[in-house]
Amino acid sequence: MMPRLNRRHLLILAAAGLVSQPMPALAQSDPLRLAFIPQENPDKLLGDIKAITAWLSSEIGVPVEGFVTIDHAAAVEALRNGDADISFMGALPFVLAEREIGAIPLLSEVYRDTPSYTGRVFVRRDSGFKMLADLEGRDIAFADPISESGYMYPLAEFERAGLVSSPDAAEDFFGRIFFAGGYQQAMQAMAEGLVDAAGASQYADLLLTPEQQSQVTWIAESDAIPSHVVIARPELDAELRENFVAAMMKLNMPEHRDKLRYLYGPDGYVEADPSVFDGVRTMAQRFGLL
């Protein structure tokens, strides 16, 4: 009977030249485990995971499994204890995970040719608001208190304009601040006149109907925010990490682009540059998160 070999054994054997299987059949029996953060219908996400992990497995040559975590914290915990090797994550959770467990950024999502986006402050075109100062005493809807483009970065523009001294003092400038629960909810509240302004992603107006889109505009735009990132636990084998990145980069090729829809639907991926997260780290500190 063959002794049961785990991944570590096989990698040692490979290094010693005793395993001669050609790549990409990496000698691993333990699966590569991917943690996904639920953002929409879990039924669909499960189907997507099945499709993309099957393809990744064929590309990398090791079994690839995916599972859905409850939230970012659970994903980071899974990375910490080795239940997950890789996770998909926003820039802010990543910098916190980096502090917590030394997570490593592997890939950044690309949208419209860039791995970054911005936050904007939107108003109705007929509102007469032309600058941020016009919103003094007015009601604003943000997406969520821990959203980069849906709160932190747009609010930072009020700070930059000298209207808000710190995040904690924002209530003093506005009439009411609402956290609407997401970009679309914040934008709809603004478009329907329930609030005077909305802080959301630069693309959030595309969540409105075409008629509404023509009725809104934006009066401030934030610095660039790194787009979502694929991260790995620091202990993950370097070669496996590289093979995973190489496989994911193939998704940029025309013949594989259709699979991007299984992964939150970016336009593609680039290898992550850790330095682009400095702004997020600074922002997290200003909001007392880091």
Place this chain on the structure above:
Amino acid sequence: MIQHVLRVILFVIVTSLAVTGPSFATPAKEAPWLPEAAAYRLTLFLGNLAPVPWYKVEQAWSEPYHGSEYRLGALAWLDRESAVDVGDLTDAIGWQDRHAVHVAATRLIALRIEEELDAATAADNPAVSQRAVATAKELYRAFADHIKAADPDAARTLGRAWLELNNATGSAGVLGAGAKEQDSDAMTTARAVISAYLAENYLVADPAPRQTLTAVPEAIARTGQPVELPAALPPGSDIFDQDPLPLLVLNFEEQGIDETDLPLIAYGDMLFDSAEIFGGPARDLGIACSTCHNRSDINQRFFIPGASHQPGAVDVDGAFFNPMFNDRRDDPIDIPSLRGLRFTGPYGRDGRFASLRDFSRNVIVNEFAGEEPTPFMLDALVAYMTEFDFLPNSLVTGDGQLTEAAPDAARRGEEVFNRPFVGMGNQSCASCHTPSGNFLDRKSHDIGSVAAAYEGSHAGALDTPTLLGTLYTAPYFHDGALPTLASVVDWFDETKNLGLTDAERSDLTAYLETVGAADEPYEAFDTANTPFRLAFAELTTFASTLDTLLPKRDAQHILVLTDTVAADLAADAGTMANLSSRPEVYALAERLAEVGAAVRAENWAAAETSWSLFKTDAAAIEEKAF
């Protein structure tokens, strides 16, 4: 969250499109519906058809809606997710009691909202609260647009209550940082506003029967005051363009003639893309000729529950588009291609119209409830549509012979195609699909593909369709019953006892696929030729007819044009790759709307000025319009 936005870009809410003002021919996709909310809206839609298609009402609750991202139907979903009893609803559907179904379904949705609100207020952590509130709000969507139309003040009050409620759920933070506790008092206060309205309007003991099933609040419905509801298609509807987009081949264009030099044709082109020539609900939903006949061809994805039995099909004389024209027969047909239209008369699947002009009028007035078109409009439409050419195909000559480039299997199949068969009355396929006549004979034949409507019926004859371009127009037959050309061959072989061998079937299929092929069947988009640039070029070409109409002071036709093109330009701006140029496109659309406003005010000088500025601005934008 960015990926969520860019993904959800494709799911904007179409149901909130207002009915007032010009319609958009660019539809907006809607966010996915929760299963029970989708089933409720489908029930309202289907329940207003005459006769009510009860089996579809039952399906609305038992099966996932068309295109749903949920694998469960509403009843199974509720069984898994909810404790709300569905017995009243299923009983009512079984009784086929329209009023009882409306009452039970409405009550069910209201109870589901209450159930989620209970969960939200009982939860001891923000994440659970937020999920429950989000679900409740998604369920409230089933009522929201009707509340807004019927009771706008209440809609605003409720909108703020939902904002307050979500805001009070706090935040779980991220990885333990930035957590914010729930504000239970604020949640209770906000929830009370919502619950009171539901109790008063959606959980009443004995709601009044309604002539039209709606989600209008009971307090308003009981007053009997008319409510103008926004036009909406039910969940599962798909009126977006086919992807890939068929290539449009216009005779004049292939000869290098500029459409802007052909004002009648350009105006007809505009009408073909205009929902303004139809009446409600097609007009309000932005449905135009081109919605079904994408780029003169077909739209394989077109689907409206209750009007379509499968994608690419529609019943144009059912209850939805024009109740006056409702034939009370559930007989949707596969959307036919209009390529080579000037060669394919008579028109209609059964060839009932000898004249394309008469056929077009029937589509506008009867099928889609439009106003009587002017002679100029019909002339323009016919002038445009008769420019539709077949797709160039280097495998077939103009007189229907295979070229040297055709594969051997097709040559063998050509022999089968021309072979007389006893089972077909000693006729061959080519007897009707005459190769030298664009593979049709302009006659109607009963080949046995139409089920007899009644005993002794002789109403099964259908117009012979061309075979040109058919490789891209699946499914086949008038009702789209056959999915492939191979299945068409099989059908003839089996029903007409042709006795073909497997090889002959394969060869005949190869012949059909060769004849039905094209050198370039689809529009090739790239970074230079984007969908928006194509739309921009079309819309500015349509507008060019103002050079002819303004000097003639033809207000009626100018207004059809400006209402169509200004709205479409603004709507299409959201599809631009170059999003930074959207404000300029909005301004351009407004410039054209100003032409219309000036014409309405009979201020022709102002109209001329705005039109002149439009042309200047359009030229400046053109390079950035991608």
